[in-house]
Amino acid sequence: MEERHGARPQHQVSSSSGGSYAHPPECRIIDLPPVVILEIFRHLDPRELSVVACVCPLFRILASDSHGWKEYYCERWGLPGAVAPAHEWKQLYVARETRCKALLGRFKLDLLCGHTETVRAVRLVPARNLVVSAGYDSSVRIWDVGDGLPAAWSQPLGETIRAVAVDGELLAVGGSSVVRVWHASPGCSHLFDLARNSSGRFLRGHSGPVTCLGLDARALYSGSWDMTVKIWKRHRLEKFSQSLHHSDWVWGLVARGECVLSTSGSDAYSWDVETGALLRFRPCVHRGNALAVEGSRTGSFLITGGEDGAVRVFDNRIPPSVTLAGECSENDAVAAWLPHSAAVNSLAFDDPSLVSASADGSIALMDLRHVMRKGSIKSRAAATVKRPYTCVVKGDTVQRMLSSGGSCAYSVDIGSDRIVSAGEGTAIKVWDFSQALEFEKKTQALRSVRREQRAQRKLAIKNRRKE
Structure with a gap:
C-alpha cells in the first residue's frame, strides 16, 4: 500500500524472540495541540518565554498569549490603575520591567515642606501622583x-500618628488606640476631602497605640502594642471581624495575596486572611526587635528588617528544615544583607526593588531579582518548594545608597519611578527618577x-598621513 504524503514510515524492528514490532512515530513538541503547548509555556518565566518565542512563528504567536502575560504582570505588580486591552499585556509587562531600571539612573530630589514636627509615616498613591504623610x-x-x-490637610488630631x-478608595491613619478612616470623595482631585471631614471616622478596638496599618481589596489591617492585629472588613468597618494574637508588641504588618505577614518582638508571622489561622511562625529572625516587614505580592516571600541593621528574605513555600536534634528550624533565610549600621525602621517593595529606611540616616536600594527568580523558576506552578536553596549574596546587591540628610x-515607600522617605526632620524627601530613562537615552x-x-577624525588623520 502506498504511504500517504507527509506520513512517517513505520519501521519494522526484529525482537529477540523472532517477532517484529513497529517503532512508535516520532512526536515533536511543535506537533502537539496548541492548548498543550500553552500549558507547557505556563511553567516558564517571562525571560524564558521570550527566548522560546524566537524558535518559530507558531511559538511566537503562542508566547504572545495575553492571558499568560496578564498573569505574569499581576503576579508581580497587581492590576494596573486602568484595565488594559487584552492584546497589550505583554507590552505593559515589558514597559514596567524597563521602568525598573530607572531607579539606577539620575534623579531629581524634591522636598515637601509643611509639617511642623517629625514625620513618622509616608505613603505614595502612584495612580494619582499623591503622597500622604503624618507624624508628631x-x-x-x-x-x-x-x-x-x-x-489638603487635616486639623491637628490631638495624637501622634505612627501609621x-x-x-x-480608603485612607487610614493610626494614633493612640484609634484608627481613623476617610473614604474617597467623588470629584475630589486629591481623593480625600480632609478639610470638610477633618477628624475622619473612628474605628475602636485596640487597647494600645496603633503602630502599623495595611490595606488590600478585602480589608483594613491594624497592628498595635496591645499584641494584636485587627482585621476590619471594608464593607463593615464598624467592628473588626478577627483578631490575630501575638506574643509581643506588633511592629509591622503587610497584606499580601491570601496572607497577612507581621512582626512582633523579634519574631515573624504568616497568617491566613480568611480563617485567621497561623500558617508560619519564625522565632528570633533578628537580634533585637523585627521592626519592619514586607512581602512579594503573592505572599511567597517574607522580607524583614530589624534593630540589628539586617534585611532578611524567607521563602514561605519551603517546608521547615529538621535539625540533627530532630527540631524544626524556621529561620533559614534564603538571602540576607547588612546594609545599615543602625536599626531598619521601614521596608517597601516594588518588584524587583526593595528599599529600606534606617536610623543611621540612609536609604538602601536592593535588587531582589535573582532571589525571586531562583525561588520561582522551577516551581512557578507548585505550591511549595521541596528543596531549600540559598542565594549567593554578592557585594553589589545593595545597588544604591541614598541619604536622608543624616x-x-x-x-x-516606593513606586515605579519614585522613592519617598520621612524621618526626624519636618521635610519629606522625594527622589524622582521619572526622567532617568529619557536622560540615559540622550546620554547614549x-x-x-x-x-x-572620533572615528571620523582618526580616519581623516590617517588619510592625511598617507598623502
Whole structure:
C-alpha cells in the first residue's frame, strides 16, 4: 500500500524472540495541540518565554498569549490603575520591567515642606501622583508630587500618628488606640476631602497605640502594642471581624495575596486572611526587635528588617528544615544583607526593588531579582518548594545608597519611578527618577555621536598621513 504524503514510515524492528514490532512515530513538541503547548509555556518565566518565542512563528504567536502575560504582570505588580486591552499585556509587562531600571539612573530630589514636627509615616498613591504623610504634629497631609505643594490637610488630631495606609478608595491613619478612616470623595482631585471631614471616622478596638496599618481589596489591617492585629472588613468597618494574637508588641504588618505577614518582638508571622489561622511562625529572625516587614505580592516571600541593621528574605513555600536534634528550624533565610549600621525602621517593595529606611540616616536600594527568580523558576506552578536553596549574596546587591540628610529615617515607600522617605526632620524627601530613562537615552545618543566623530577624525588623520 502506498504511504500517504507527509506520513512517517513505520519501521519494522526484529525482537529477540523472532517477532517484529513497529517503532512508535516520532512526536515533536511543535506537533502537539496548541492548548498543550500553552500549558507547557505556563511553567516558564517571562525571560524564558521570550527566548522560546524566537524558535518559530507558531511559538511566537503562542508566547504572545495575553492571558499568560496578564498573569505574569499581576503576579508581580497587581492590576494596573486602568484595565488594559487584552492584546497589550505583554507590552505593559515589558514597559514596567524597563521602568525598573530607572531607579539606577539620575534623579531629581524634591522636598515637601509643611509639617511642623517629625514625620513618622509616608505613603505614595502612584495612580494619582499623591503622597500622604503624618507624624508628631498630629495632622494628616496630602501632597501633589507634580508641583510639590500640599493639596489638603487635616486639623491637628490631638495624637501622634505612627501609621498610614492608603489606596484609591480608603485612607487610614493610626494614633493612640484609634484608627481613623476617610473614604474617597467623588470629584475630589486629591481623593480625600480632609478639610470638610477633618477628624475622619473612628474605628475602636485596640487597647494600645496603633503602630502599623495595611490595606488590600478585602480589608483594613491594624497592628498595635496591645499584641494584636485587627482585621476590619471594608464593607463593615464598624467592628473588626478577627483578631490575630501575638506574643509581643506588633511592629509591622503587610497584606499580601491570601496572607497577612507581621512582626512582633523579634519574631515573624504568616497568617491566613480568611480563617485567621497561623500558617508560619519564625522565632528570633533578628537580634533585637523585627521592626519592619514586607512581602512579594503573592505572599511567597517574607522580607524583614530589624534593630540589628539586617534585611532578611524567607521563602514561605519551603517546608521547615529538621535539625540533627530532630527540631524544626524556621529561620533559614534564603538571602540576607547588612546594609545599615543602625536599626531598619521601614521596608517597601516594588518588584524587583526593595528599599529600606534606617536610623543611621540612609536609604538602601536592593535588587531582589535573582532571589525571586531562583525561588520561582522551577516551581512557578507548585505550591511549595521541596528543596531549600540559598542565594549567593554578592557585594553589589545593595545597588544604591541614598541619604536622608543624616537624620533618622522612620518611613519609606516606593513606586515605579519614585522613592519617598520621612524621618526626624519636618521635610519629606522625594527622589524622582521619572526622567532617568529619557536622560540615559540622550546620554547614549550623545556618546554614539562623539564616538562616530572620533572615528571620523582618526580616519581623516590617517588619510592625511598617507598623502
